[in-house]
Amino acid sequence: MDPLMIGLIGMGVILVLLALGCPVGLAMIIVGAGGFAAIVGAEPALNVLETAAFETASNYSFTLIPMFLLMGSLAARAGFSKDLFDSARYFTKGWNGSLALAAVTSSAAFSAISGSSLATASTMTRVAYPEMIRQGYNPRLAAGSLAAGGTLGIMIPPSVALLLYALITEQSVGDMFLAGFLPGLLAYLLYLITVSIMARRWRPTGDQLPEPGTTLATALKQFAPVALLFGLVMGGLYAGLFSPTEAGGVGAGLALVFAIWRGLTWADFRAAVIETVAVTATIFIILIGAEVFGFLLSVSQISFEMVNLIEVYELKPWQVMAAIIVFYVIMGCFLESLAMILLTVPIFYPLIMASGYDPIWFGIIAVVTVETGLISPPVGMNLFVVKSAAKGLKLNDAMVGVIPFVLADIVRLIILVSFPAISLFLPSLL
Amino acid sequence: MERLINIFDKIAYTALIGMLFIVVSSVIGRVIFDVTGGVVNLLIPGAIELASYALVIMVFASLPRAAISGLVSVDLVIGSLPATVRRTLERIWDLLLAAFACVVGWLFSHQTLTMFARGDKSQDLGIPLYTIYAVLTVCSICIALTGIWLALRPRRPEVSDS
Amino acid sequence: ADVKLRLAHFMPQNSWQNDKMFMAWKKAVEEQSEGRIKVTVFPAQTLGKAPAGYDNAKNGIADIAWTVQGYTAGRFPLSQIMELPNLFDTGAVGSCAFQKLYESGALDEEYKETKVLYVHTHSPGHLHTKDTAVTTLDDLKGLKIRRPTEVIGGLLTELGAEPVGMPAPEIYANVQRGVIDGYMLPWSAVNSFRAYEVSKQHTDFGFYSLAFVTTMNKAKYDSLPDDLKKVIDDNSGMEWSVIAGGGYDAADEVGLAKIKEEGGQINIIAPEERKRWEAVADEVTKGYLAELDGKNLPGTETYNKVKGYIAECRTELN
Ligand code: NA
Ligand code: NA
Numbered sequence: 043m044d045p046l047m048i049g050l051i052g053m054g055v056i057l058v059l060l061a062l063g064c065p066v067g068l069a070m071i072i073v074g075a076g077g078f079a080a081i082v083g084a085e086p087a088l089n090v091l092e093t094a095a096f097e098t099a100s101n102y103s104f105t106l107i108p109m110f111l112l113m114g115s116l117a118a119r120a121g122f123s124k125d126l127f128d129s130a131r132y133f134t135k136g137w138n139g140s141l142a143l144a145a146v147t148s149s150a151a152f153s154a155i156s157g158s159s160l161a162t163a164s165t166m167t168r169v170a171y172p173e174m175i176r177q178g179y180n181p182r183l184a185a186g187s188l189a190a191g192g193t194l195g196i197m198i199p200p201s202v203a204l205l206l207y208a209l210i211t212e213q214s215v216g217d218m219f220l221a222g223f224l225p226g227l228l229a230y231l232l233y234l235i236t237v238s239i240m241a242r243r244w245r246p247t248g249d250q251l252p253e254p255g256t257t258l259a260t261a262l263k264q265f266a267p268v269a270l271l272f273g274l275v276m277g278g279l280y281a282g283l284f285s286p287t288e289a290g291g292v293g294a295g296l297a298l299v300f301a302i303w304r305g306l307t308w309a310d311f312r313a314a315v316i317e318t319v320a321v322t323a324t325i326f327i328i329l330i331g332a333e334v335f336g337f338l339l340s341v342s343q344i345s346f347e348m349v350n351l352i353e354v355y356e357l358k359p360w361q362v363m364a365a366i367i368v369f370y371v372i373m374g375c376f377l378e379s380l381a382m383i384l385l386t387v388p389i390f391y392p393l394i395m396a397s398g399y400d401p402i403w404f405g406i407i408a409v410v411t412v413e414t415g416l417i418s419p420p421v422g423m424n425l426f427v428v429k430s431a432a433k434g435l436k437l438n439d440a441m442v443g444v445i446p447f448v449l450a451d452i453v454r455l456i457i458l459v460s461f462p463a464i465s466l467f468l469p470s471l472l
Numbered sequence: 473m474e475r476l477i478n479i480f481d482k483i484a485y486t487a488l489i490g491m492l493f494i495v496v497s498s499v500i501g502r503v504i505f506d507v508t509g510g511v512v513n514l515l516i517p518g519a520i521e522l523a524s525y526a527l528v529i530m531v532f533a534s535l536p537r538a539a540i541s542g543l544v545s546v547d548l549v550i551g552s553l554p555a556t557v558r559r560t561l562e563r564i565w566d567l568l569l570a571a572f573a574c575v576v577g578w579l580f581s582h583q584t585l586t587m588f589a590r591g592d593k594s595q596d597l598g599i600p601l602y603t604i605y606a607v608l609t610v611c612s613i614c615i616a617l618t619g620i621w622l623a624l625r626p627r628r629p630e631v632s633d634s
Numbered sequence: 635a636d637v638k639l640r641l642a643h644f645m646p647q648n649s650w651q652n653d654k655m656f657m658a659w660k661k662a663v664e665e666q667s668e669g670r671i672k673v674t675v676f677p678a679q680t681l682g683k684a685p686a687g688y689d690n691a692k693n694g695i696a697d698i699a700w701t702v703q704g705y706t707a708g709r710f711p712l713s714q715i716m717e718l719p720n721l722f723d724t725g726a727v728g729s730c731a732f733q734k735l736y737e738s739g740a741l742d743e744e745y746k747e748t749k750v751l752y753v754h755t756h757s758p759g760h761l762h763t764k765d766t767a768v769t770t771l772d773d774l775k776g777l778k779i780r781r782p783t784e785v786i787g788g789l790l791t792e793l794g795a796e797p798v799g800m801p802a803p804e805i806y807a808n809v810q811r812g813v814i815d816g817y818m819l820p821w822s823a824v825n826s827f828r829a830y831e832v833s834k835q836h837t838d839f840g841f842y843s844l845a846f847v848t849t850m851n852k853a854k855y856d857s858l859p860d861d862l863k864k865v866i867d868d869n870s871g872m873e874w875s876v877i878a879g880g881g882y883d884a885a886d887e888v889g890l891a892k893i894k895e896e897g898g899q900i901n902i903i904a905p906e907e908r909k910r911w912e913a914v915a916d917e918v919t920k921g922y923l924a925e926l927d928g929k930n931l932p933g934t935e936t937y938n939k940v941k942g943y944i945a946e947c948r949t950e951l952n
Contacts, residue, residue: 063550063558064565065543071572082640082694089693091572092579093686096608100528102520102800105491108530112492214807282811284499285804291495298492312485319484319530323538326531337695340680341640378544421546502813520800595707595784596799 045081049342052077056335056385066381067324070331077338094333099326102287103209107157108322109290110200113297114156115317117271118165119310120301125264126151127169132261139241141177142187145170146237149191150230151265153198154272155297157205157290158321159379159416163192163424167431175434180244185435186443187237189424190450193413194233196379198226199276200293202325203412206383207405210332211391215286216279217469221402224464225410228457232450240446267300325380332384345392352396359397366390367411367459371452374415378423382412406465410458414451417444473621477540480533480614483607487530494523518596525594525604532611536618539569540629563623570619577612580605635672637862639663639854642681642696649826652677654881655848656700659869667865673698688849692747697854703845704783710744711926712936716755716845717785718922719915722944725820725886728755728843729879730947731940733872740936749855751848751870754878756820757886758840759786762833763816764809769837769901771910780805780817786842789918790818793911802827809833818842821893822885830893837901839911846878876951 052073059069071091079087098104117123130144130151137143149166156162167188174184196203199219208218275293278284284292301310339345352362373382387408394404416424419441429437458464498519504512516522545565550558586592587602594601622628641660645651652675660673682690687701688709703710704717713732722728735741736753759782761768768774775794780802781787787797798814805817809832816833818841824830855866894900903911919937926933 060546061549063545063547063561065545065569067543068565068568068572072568086694088575088579089689089695091576092583093682093689093695095576096528096580096583097683097686099531100524102524102527105495105523105527108488108527109492109495112488212803216807283503285808285811285813288495288499288813291492292499294492295496315485315488316481319481319488319534320538320541322488323484323531323534324544327535327538327543337681340676343674376546378546381544506812518799520798591708592706593708596787 043080045342046344046347048077048080049338049344052335052338052342053344060377065327066378066385067327067329067331070328070335070385074331074334074336074338078334078341081338081341090334090337094337095330098330098333103215104326104329106205106215106287106290107202107325108318109294110157110202110205111161111321112314112318113200113271113275113290113293114152114158114161114165114195115314116294116297116301116306116311117152117155117268118161119314120297120304120306122155122268122300122304123148123152123165123169126268127166127173128256129261129264132256132258137238139179139183139237139246141170141174141179141246142183142237142241143234145174145184145187146191146230146233149188150194150198150226151268153194153226155200155268155275155293156195157200157202159193159195159203159413160423160427161321162195163189163427164431166191167428171428171432171435174246178246180246180443181432181435181439182443183237183240183244184443185425185428185432185440186240186445186447187233188432189417189422189428189440189444190233190236190447192424192427193416193451194226194229196409196413196416197222197229199223200290201409203379203383203409204405206329206380207387207409210384210387211401211405213401213405217402218405219276219286220280220468220471221406221465222409223468225406225454225458228464229410229413229451229454232454233447236446236450240443267304271296271300328381328384332388335385336388339388345389348389349392349396352393359399362393362397363399363459366393367407367455370408370411371414371418371455374411375418376421377415378421379412379416382415383408400462400466402469403462403465407455407458410451410455414448414455417451418448419444473617476614477536477618480536480611483611484530484534484537487526487533491523491526491530494519494526518594521594521596521599525599528604529607529611532608532615535573535611535615539566539615539618539622542628543569559627562628566619566623568619570616570623573612573615573619577609577616580609580612584609636670637667637672637858639671639673639697640676640681641673641698641700642676642679642687642690643700644679644684644687645677647677649677650881650885651700651878655874655878658877659874663865663869666868667862671862671865688748688847691849691851694851694854696851698751698848698850700846700848702783703847704785707784710741710845711929711931712741712933713744713753713845713847714783714785715922715926715933715937715940717783717842718919718937719789719842720840720912721843721940722755722948723758723840725755725757725843725879725882726876726951727879727944727947728757729753729875730872730951731943732845733875734943734947735936735940737871738939740932740939745847745849747852748849749852751850751866752872752875752878753845753847754875755843755845756879756882757822757843759818759820759823759842759844760839761816761818761837761841762824762829763835763837764812764833765835766815767835767837767899767901768816769903770907771914777815778813780808780814782818782842782844785922786818788922789841789915792914792918805829806832820882820886821889822882823889825885825889825892830896830898834897835899835901836893837903839903839908841915848874848878 056073075087126148130147134140134143204218204222208215279289425440584602584605592601656675685705687699690696691699703713732753777795779795781797790797808814923933
């Protein structure tokens with residue numbers, strides 16, 4: 043059979059397997075190895091499995107993933123998240139929907155030291171959701187703002203998604219992180235506006251209990267450790283004290299020092315390590331799958347043929363971009379974020395390059411759409427995470443409450459597509 | 473089975489903490505080296521290599537636990553299926569994971585023997601590479617056993633939220 | 635086409651290697667086989683990572699792979715003699731000598747698992763530093779230098795530097811951030827990694843050269859009918875070895891011009907000082923050969939052969 047045909051069938055089989063609940067990484071491994079075996083042979087396919095598994099898991103650049111995860115996890119256990127929320131409450135008090143504004147604000151701040159969206163959502167939900175419910179907030183507003191706020195975790199640096207994009211497309215990790223900063227801030231502002239509008243419709247019914255005894259000084263003090271941690275890691279990275287790959291280790295190390303100073307218990311430390319290790323393993327099985335699947339993409343020459351299609355049909359660059367964005371938005375409703383990056387970027391990247399777009403900018407666009415996918419019903423990982431972290435929350439409420447934020451994301455996507463400078467301005471300064 | 477997996481958990485934790493230690497100390501070592509003008513040299517030789525091997529061991533040692541707590545999947549369609557169908561599908565995926573681990577473990581064991589016979593060493597520290605592959609072989613066996621164990625159980629184990 | 639061959643290499647699609655070495659080879663083979671062989675070139679590690687190249691050809695992941703022997707430490711000890719310092723001045727001569735060495739059968743044991751098409755070297759690699767001008771051994775003392783392979787790492791240690799191992803694409807960022815003080819590459823590679831942007835000092839000393847091989851899956855070769863085997867054989871050996879080595883020489887000229895244009899300083903080691911460097915280099919060579927001899931490999935014997943071939947190639951290629 044024609045290699046291209048096998049490749050296309052492989053893509054179809056992956057979708058079926060995913061629909062049947064097959065773990066994403068496993069599906070990519072099976073289809074990748076199976077397709078490679080059909081085109082090249084069974085023995086080479088076995089060797090692909092072996093090299094992909096070993097080379098991927100022993101790739102020095104990937105040490106950043108567990109290190110950034112550990113940093114976020116330690117920060118959460120050390121009570122940084124609670125402090126951030128309390129500090130944000132001081133600044134938002136008096137506004138309509140102040141607690142939800144504070145939830146979004148503290149999520150944005152926590153994103154600056156957490157590389158993962160799911161970690162940000164679950165951490166901030168544990169802290170902010172009970173308080174919002176206690177003060178009579180509609181669960182929809184509470185869950186929506188926390189699920190959306192959590193997505194900032196993968197846009198505001200550090201970010202595992204931006205990191206993976208940089209690594210597969212061989213872009214600079216430092217540039218990629220810088221590029222994510224302004225789009226992350228833009229998302230934060232749009233979420234604040236969204237919350238204000240929502241708070242008019244779903245007014246909190248309970249009493250607004252002010253946090254006793256908060257002053258500007260205490261609020262700043264609560265905010266300081268996170269700002270310091272972010273400043274040291276990003277500052278050291280761009281000042282050239284350490285390489286991007288080392289930044290994760292430095293961040294985790296500093297987070298550990300801060301956490302110990304804050305009275306981190308042995309049990310908390312253990313829990314942070316356990317969590318990091320487990321999440322890392324689930325990411326790596328997808329990474330290994332993406333590597334195996336990449337071999338199938340190569341030998342079936344799918345990307346090559348797609349680039350040809352552009353030439354044959356004389357597609358304009360914007361048409362290619364529009365098609366890819368629409369595809370991402372639709373797939374985002376169903377697929378998990380990192381899996382989507384790893385599955386699709388190797389396919390689309392050659393198209394984007396052939397159309398003459400900036401690779402960094404496309405990375406931001408891809409991650410923004412993926413970010414939306416995290417909260418767009420029916421399958422939004424953040425919705426599930428918020429639900430499991432928030433006692434008594436119904437998934438339905440979370441799904442309704444998040445819709446205004448999905449709209450805000452679409453507005454942001456249009457802005458970022460129209461003004462590439464928002465993404466490219468900071469990296470251009472380096 | 474739980475006790476076996478616990479051992480691998482500990483290997484993974486050790487590898488993670490080791491990785492953290494290696495990266496942090498090589499950055500600190502470099503700062504001291506530069507500040508003292510090269511007089512005090514605390515640089516760890518082969519830090520990159522050590523971190524890479526710590527990572528690969530951590531990933532494989534933690535996959536049994538990750539398999540139990542559940543790998544990333546899409547439960548859109550499957551969520552609406554009858555429980556028995558769902559459980560059957562889950563068993564299939566668990567067995568597929570076991571099959572993957574068997575194949576990879578078998579390949580790793582071959583690599584272990586080849587590297588042992590050929591005496592392949594790592595570039596920086598000259599670590600005999602067969603030792604790394606041997607550890608990975610053992611981890612793969614544990615992943616395979618975990619997959620089979622999960623498939624044979626009447627229900628998937630409940631996972632606590634932390 | 636009757637036969638489809640997958641040729642894998644690790645350079646980018648827009649590199650001269652892709653053009654002059656691999657696309658040119660594809661064209662030659664396809665034409666001479668009258669279209670019965672179709673070659674697909676997979677650039678930029680799209681069919682396997684660089685260090686796995688040899689195994690990928692052996693295992694049939696690729697039918698043909700181009701790789702660096704030194705990426706797998708200790709597996710090609712006799713071939714890595716070509717890496718030793720100060721052997722030759724151009725990639726063409728180095729490649730010619732290496733190919734002669736291969737054809738003499740001296741390396742057969744190292745390549746028995748695959749069907750070698752040709753071996754070659756790149757042009758000699760030089761030392762590039764961020765902002766320290768290096769003209770004496772004292773200048774080099776304590777500098778952290780990225781070394782290409784283990785054998786050359788030994789040379790750096792003896793010269794007083796501190797060898798650091800890392801993948802070549804990471805050189806740029808690590809020099810920029812001061813993780814390393816410098817690195818060793820041929821002029822052409824300084825250009826292709828844009829490393830001249832972060833390193834302004836360059837020391838001209840033929841420190842080393844890398845050994846390369848373009849090799850084919852054995853079973854695949856054996857499966858070809860005799861007339862197609864002949865097409866492959868006709869496109870193996872000296873001709874392509876020198877095309878590859880000469881390609882590095884040509885790219886060096888471009889690279890060196892670019893480095894100078896970007897304000898790079900080319901430092902020459904004074905004759906007296908050079909003797910000290912060469913004395914150290916000789917010690918390293920002796921040490922490496924003694925190590926091979928100690929393992930019952932014909933280290934010294936092979937080295938002497940190489941020197942003879944280099945002399946022959948110098949005259950032949952002039
Ligand atoms: Na983040
Ligand atoms: Na979604």
